[in-house]
Amino acid sequence: MKTIMTNKRWAEKYPALGTGPIETESCISPDYFERERELIFRRCWLNVGRVDEIPERGQYFVRELAVCRTSILVMRGKDSQIRAFHNVCSHRGNKLVPHERGACPGKLMCGFHFWTFDTEGKLSWVPDEENFFGLDKSKLGLTPVRIGIWEGFIFVNLDADGTQSLEDYLSGVATQLKGAPFGELARLRTYKVDERANWKVAIDAQNEVYHLPFQHRFTFPDAFILKDNKYTRLYDVNLYERHCVWSCEYNPDFKISPLGALLGQLDATKNAVRLNQMIGDFDFFLVFPNMVILLFKAPKADYMVTYNFWPLAVDHTIWEIRYYYPPADNTGTRLAQEYALCRLRDTLQEDAKAHEAIHAGLASRAKREIQLQDDEICIRFFHKVVEDHAGVAETLR
Amino acid sequence: MNSAVLPDEFNALMPFIAWALPTERERTIKRLASSMDELNGFYAAAMARLEAIVAFLDREPLEQMSDKNKPLMHLMLSLVEISNIVELYKRLDKFDGMHPSRFVSSE
Numbered sequence: 168m169k170t171i172m173t174n175k176r177w178a179e180k181y182p183a184l185g186t187g188p189i190e191t192e193s194c195i196s197p198d199y200f201e202r203e204r205e206l207i208f209r210r211c212w213l214n215v216g217r218v219d220e221i222p223e224r225g226q227y228f229v230r231e232l233a234v235c236r237t238s239i240l241v242m243r244g245k246d247s248q249i250r251a252f253h254n255v256c257s258h259r260g261n262k263l264v265p266h267e268r269g270a271c272p273g274k275l276m277c278g279f280h281f282w283t284f285d286t287e288g289k290l291s292w293v294p295d296e297e298n299f300f301g302l303d304k305s306k307l308g309l310t311p312v313r314i315g316i317w318e319g320f321i322f323v324n325l326d327a328d329g330t331q332s333l334e335d336y337l338s339g340v341a342t343q344l345k346g347a348p349f350g351e352l353a354r355l356r357t358y359k360v361d362e363r364a365n366w367k368v369a370i371d372a373q374n375e376v377y378h379l380p381f382q383h384r385f386t387f388p389d390a391f392i393l394k395d396n397k398y399t400r401l402y403d404v405n406l407y408e409r410h411c412v413w414s415c416e417y418n419p420d421f422k423i424s425p426l427g428a429l430l431g432q433l434d435a436t437k438n439a440v441r442l443n444q445m446i447g448d449f450d451f452f453l454v455f456p457n458m459v460i461l462l463f464k465a466p467k468a469d470y471m472v473t474y475n476f477w478p479l480a481v482d483h484t485i486w487e488i489r490y491y492y493p494p495a496d497n498t499g500t501r502l503a504q505e506y507a508l509c510r511l512r513d514t515l516q517e518d519a520k521a522h523e524a525i526h527a528g529l530a531s532r533a534k535r536e537i538q539l540q541d542d543e544i545c546i547r548f549f550h551k552v553v554e555d556h557a558g559v560a561e562t563l564r
Numbered sequence: 565m566n567s568a569v570l571p572d573e574f575n576a577l578m579p580f581i582a583w584a585l586p587t588e589r590e591r592t593i594k595r596l597a598s599s600m601d602e603l604n605g606f607y608a609a610a611m612a613r614l615e616a617i618v619a620f621l622d623r624e625p626l627e628q629m630s631d632k633n634k635p636l637m638h639l640m641l642s643l644v645e646i647s648n649i650v651e652l653y654k655r656l657d658k659f660d661g662m663h664p665s666r667f668v669s670s671e
Contacts, residue, residue: 251599356588358667385653385660424651426611426644488667498621500636505644513648516661523662 168418168447170393170402177404177544188536189550191529193560194365198483202557207456208234210407210556212315212322212328212336214458214475216241218249219319219350220268225286227275228268229254234478235325239312240264244286245273249316251323252309257290258282258379263309284309298543311314319349339407340452344460346389347444352471352491355504358512360486364526366457369486372522373474373542374453376401376415382521386514390421391449401542402447409455411545411553414447417464430506433499434467440493442469453545455552465507466499468493472511482526488515568635573620574613580606582637582641589670591638591645596664598646600656607650610643 178186193199215230227242238254240263256277257262263277263284274291276283283292288309296302313324315333318341322333333373334341362369372378376399379391393416403414421433445462452460459474475487490508495501528534539547568584572575583606585591595603617636624630628638653659 355671357670359670360662360667385658386648424647426614426647426651429611429614430644433615435622495626497626498618498640501626502618502640502644505641506647509644509648509659512667513659513661516659516664516667519662519666520660 168402169525170400170416172394172400174390177401177541181402181406181544181548184544184547184551185539188538189547190536190560191532191534193550193553194526195366195481195530195532195556196560197481198363199557199560200478203478203553204234204236204452207553208232208478209325211266212324212333214320214322214454215251215455216321217349217354218316218321219317219354221249223270224269225273226270227264229264229266232325232477237325238262239323240309241314241321241323242271242275242288244288246287248287249286249314249321251312251314251321252288253312255310256282257284257307257309258293264329264498318344318347330347336409337454338410340410340412340454343405343407343412343446344444346525347442348440349471349491351438351440351493353494355490355492356490356508357490358486358515360488362484362486362519362522363482364522365432365481365529366476366484367550368526368529369476369484369519370453370457370459370549371523371546372453372518372525373459374413374545374549376413376540377540382517383514386510386517389416389418392418399542404544405446406545406548409496409555410448410453411548412450412452413545414445414450417448424480424551426552427506427510430499431466435497436467436493436495438493438496438500440470442471445469451545453549455549456556463507467503470504470507482530484522486519486522488512568638570636570639571620571633573581573657574617574636577613577639579648580609580639581635583610585642586634586638587671588641588645591642592664592667592669594642595646595649603646603650605624607643607646610639614640614643 185364202317218227220228221243224243224245224247227240230239232239240252240254243249258280261277261279274285281294285291290304290307317333317337356423376391379387379399401413402416403411412533442462448464450462457476461472463470471491473489477485492504495504568581617640620631
């Protein structure tokens with residue numbers, strides 16, 4: 168792998184994107200956020216979990232999709248099939264499942280009047296049914312939500328009239344990552360971060376490597392530096408309809424810490440999962456609108472981190488971070504995984520602080536646009552895709 | 565108080581037994597409440613025994629680790645937890661990120 172250092176090569180590869188500044192009103196306008204809610208989040212496929220969260224029949228989890236103004240129940244039925252429903256009882260509209268996850272022994276019961284649904288969402292029992300007026304239970308099951316499963320990731324789509332399949336929606340991402348052994352990785356930890364920042368500001372801050380030697384000067388001072396030992400550059404960029412991936416290579420002279428070096432020797436895993444679908448040493452897939460899949464090559468086994476950015480309001484976002492590693496089969500491996508996790512976690516805390524600082528800066532309207540260099544092309548592309556869905560923000564005078 | 569004990573072979577680490585914490589949340593809270601001298605002291609003592617501890621724990625399969633050995637594992641996870649400060653930042657006030665308490669973790 169050898170990163171080409173030619174200047175401005177991504178603009179040459181994707182000339183239609185242009186090279187001008189990007190407007191910022193779309194990140195701070197409450198009106199624009201409402202457009203995003205309707206035209207992006209209620210229309211696009213959204214990742215809400217993985218199949219390994221509900222491996223057994225009758226297991227379920229609930230995701231509060233505040234941006235779509237609904238709560239979603241994802242459940243593996245007695246027939247083993249995974250379905251998604253609005254988490255709303257057919258009787259009076261109460262929230263059916265008030266907790267985050269669980270397993271049902273064959274039925275789900277609403278706490279209000281004990282209306283009862285089976286694991287396939289059908290209404291199976293109504294207390295004192297004889298006192299209702301011609302109730303047709305067969306028509307009063309839970310309201311289904313379109314669901315798609317890709318490489319173990321569960322997606323839902325709130326657009327009941329939509330026809331595009333998940334596979335088709337994912338386009339080049341599905342092609343690039345086809346067959347990736349994500350199922351051989353296990354979730355080691357989840358973080359949820361409540362941030363006062365627009366969801367796009369948070370994504371943008373992650374969506375380039377230009378900032379690494381500067382913002383992360385204490386946590387990753389030299390891991391990705393290539394040019395004259397000063398800057399980073401991308402190895403490759405691919406834009407796929409709505410989604411994108413950038414890849415970079417590690418600095419081979421990266422100075423590892425004493426504990427990192429020792430754990431590298433003690434990591435005796437025989438579970439060497441390899442993500443051969445990767446492009447570089449570190450791949451960042453932005454799955455539009457709000458999911459990121461990060462893939463890391465590592466000496467003993469590759470691993471994955473995912474982000475989901477859930478907007479609550481124009482200036483309020485929940486950033487979910489999940490770490491996935493091959494299940495550790497010895498102590499050295501477990502500790503080496505924790506080491507990699509903590510190292511990255513600290514950089515993400517630096518990023519999270521920046522999300523809020525950047526949002527506050529943009530909200531001041533001191534700057535109406537931001538400037539992007541060639542290696543920040545995926546930010547440019549992402550904002551173009553947002554505009555394609557939600558339109559151009561009207562700048563306040 | 566943490567009532568955990570360590571296997572006899574690693575009795576010398578008993579002064580640091582308060583670091584035998586099972587979750588990242590607890591380890592982070594303890595890290596944030598510690599002085600640089602405390603972190604350096606724990607790091608030096610734990611690093612010196614890391615290889616021996618890994619060899620000791622690997623006498624049984626990781627998945628079936630006996631309860632009596634778990635405090636030792638948790639102690640080593642705490643060594644990892646504090647290593648960024650000791651090895652990279654070297655000072656408590658150098659790291660410039662969002663307060664770690666806002667990264668709410670679940671295992």
